[in-house]
Amino acid sequence: MMADSKAKTRVAVAGLGAIGTDVAKALDQGIEGLTLVAVSANSPDKHRGWVAELKSAPKLVPIEQLAEVADIVVECAPSKLVRSIVAPVVERGKTAVVLSVGALLQNEDLVDLARAHGGQIIVPNGALIGLDAVTAAAVGTIHSAKLVTRKPVAGLVGAPHLAENNIQIEGITEPLRIFEGSARDAAKGFPANLNVAVALSLAGIGPDRTRVEIWADPTVTRNTHRIEVDSDSARFSMMIENIPSENPKTGRITALSVIACLRKLRASLRIGT
Ligand SMILES: NC(=O)C1=CN([C@@H]2O[C@H](COP(=O)(O)OP(=O)(O)OC[C@H]3O[C@@H](n4cnc5c(N)ncnc54)[C@H](O)[C@@H]3O)[C@@H](O)[C@H]2O)C=CC1
Ligand SMILES: O=C([O-])CC(=O)C(=O)O
Structure with missing residues (x-):
């Protein structure tokens, strides 16, 4: 029997730039076992049009609210926001997928916070190989x-x-x-x-x-x-x-890596560690 939408893991995307936009669209197109419930943007009005047209029509909410409405929050925002996005997620025992990995070094206690509350921080391959x-x-x-x-x-x-x-x-x-x-x-x-x-x-x-x-x-x-x-x-x-994305600092493959990582979460066949 197919799992109904209630059984799906709820995902939110923080930041709708080069990475977040592609990830949100891929989630909306469908990833096994997951459903896009919310997104956050710095200028919500800029994104309201295309977000409303998504099949799932996720809520556009401030980053502080993402942890309440989703089981997994994908952080694709400027690095200074890592703490405010990730802390409320892992404190609730939920999962944060972190792209601004560099900022984890100044916020290493987030890992302790995740450990203490049964949460998890996932760092995908991103732009890197191996x-x-x-x-x-x-x-x-x-x-x-x-x-x-x-x-x-x-x-x-x-x-x-x-x-x-x-x-x-x-x-x-x-x-x-x-x-x-x-x-x-x-x-x-x-x-x-x-x-x-x-x-x-x-x-x-x-x-x-x-x-x-x-x-x-x-x-x-x-x-x-x-x-x-x-x-x-x-x-x-x-x-x-x-190949750079629309953001010259960010490789195009980064968003694809996040999508592949999300697919692995609930896939029936999972390849690679
Ligand atoms: N792990 C990896 O391999 C890689 C990590 N990155 C990192 O991932 C992060 C995202 O990268 P890109 O998508 O290329 O950046 P981007 O600059 O294209 O997108 C970031 C988005 O966050 C939005 N934002 C800013 N303040 C916000 C707020 N308060 N609430 C919601 N959204 C807000 C911005 O308006 C922008 O749309 C960056 O920190 C970048 O350094 C980038 C490439 C590879
Ligand atoms: O590491 C990063 O932040 C981004 C990067 O080099 C790439 O996308 O190739």
Whole structure:
């Protein structure tokens, strides 16, 4: 017998930008076992038209209300809002899917909060490749983990690290290494660009031991991430070249990764860790 809508897990999307819009539309198109019940936007009036036309017609509510109406809240908002979106969710023993992973480092107690209340924080692969292999290797011992990111200039402008260190990238004609250091420092210096570094570090050996290099590269049109991991079970390196979405800082595959992650939650066949 088919499960009726009452048996479906209720999902809400916080932030209707490059990622959130695609995720909300995919949920509305149908994901096994899930139903879209609410969305949040900074300027609700801008979104009222298309949201009302969705089959599910989710409510447009402020982020503070999402945890009350949904079982799963997908955070796709600016990183400064992570705490206000995620805390009420995990406090109720519910699930938060977090995209602004970089901000988890300044809000590590959210994980404790989730543990204390039986909630869960899920970090999808997002724009990165290989977190399944990294989490598997981390069951054993990872000796080293490194991320090398190359982005077109448009994917990096405005990052605090550039202003703080007086680094000019507009108009460069050759690749320029603009950062080398830990994932923790990469997240501070590039809060809207380097969620991938923090995701890799949380999957593996943590933000202080995970090394990161960032290049502003006028020769690439894609956000390119290469991970290199050496462990007692395997050595691997993988590269992903992301086509930017309408937000040049965000790869198109990020929203697809969230959709794939949501599909896995209730799918009858689940592939990959
Ligand atoms: N984990 C990963 O691999 C990746 C993570 N990200 C991160 O995911 C987050 C979302 O990324 P994008 O969708 O590209 O950003 P975006 O800037 O396109 O969208 C964010 C949306 O949140 C909205 N917003 C702002 N204040 C709000 C409020 N008070 N209530 C509701 N909505 C509000 C904005 O108006 C905007 O539409 C960012 O923090 C980004 O850094 C981005 C790419 C990859
Ligand atoms: O890590 C991020 O925040 C975004 C990113 O590099 C990408 O989309 O390729």
